[in-house]
Amino acid sequence: MKHPKRVSEHIINWINTYLEESNIDGLVVGVSGGIDSALTSTLCAETGKKLICIEMPIKQGNDQVSRSKKHIEWLKSKYSNVSSVLINLDNTYKMFVDSIPAESSDKHELSLANTRSRLRMVTLYYFAALNNFIVAGTGNKVEDFGIGFYTKYGDGGVDISPIADLLKSEVFSLAKYHNIIDEIIKAKPTDGLWNDNRSDEEQIGATYDELEIAMLNVAESKSNLSERETQVVNILNSLNLSNKHKMNPIPVCEIPRDYI
Secondary structure, eight states, rough: OOOHHHHHHHHHHHHHHHHHTTTOOOOEEEESSSHHHHHHHHHHHHOSSSEEEEESSSSSSSHHHHHHHHHHHHHHHHHEEEEEEEEHHHHHHHHHHHHSSSOHHHHHHHHHHHHHHHEEEEEEEEHHHTEEEEOOOOOOOIIIIOOOOOOOOTTTTBBBBBTTSSSSHHHHHHHHHTTTOOOHHHSSOOOOTTTOOOOHHHHHSHHHHHHHHHHHHHHOOOSSOOOHHHHHHHHHHHHHTHHHHHHHHOOOOOOOOOOO
């Protein structure tokens, strides 16, 4: 990234302008121990507006919990406008699982993974409404607009998206510029929604670096790709198509006026 200072200032000013024009008092961010939520919460803290960082573990790996806590402690040591809340959702999730029919399938496991994300969204909006705050999303450009790698009405349920125009590599660059703790920068990206702590790469079938190159290849209609580049372009196109329902506005059935 050529101008991390300018990019940071642009995002911070954009957030502040939105808050002021909307008469909103502050921000809520879910902090997971990953790079995206770490950068988003840091940029939100830089606004000087009140920020609540919320930890919402659901059967979370100890490494994720540890990184989340360390990042929040780091934020609080730097910014007086930052506070935090820990809401353990293990029992809430267990009650939901116990109340639905027992299943054993890949779709069942995926539905439960998405349920974890949606329980977190509900929690974030409780604190947002309680304080006249808004929820800041943590999705990046590859996830939000490349492959739709997020949960509809889960981590995709947000009010503003400060870093959604940054590629994953740009997220890392900006995180390093802000001196976000090395442990988070080096951690393997994961959505933390599975009991086996599978990585994003394992779920997607490609790394974020590969996906960024594929997005560039698609945008420029490049030919003469290697076999692996072609594979990743196919992964990108397949996920983009299947997840269009997340990225596009909700379809509305328009009724001809002369029918009414």
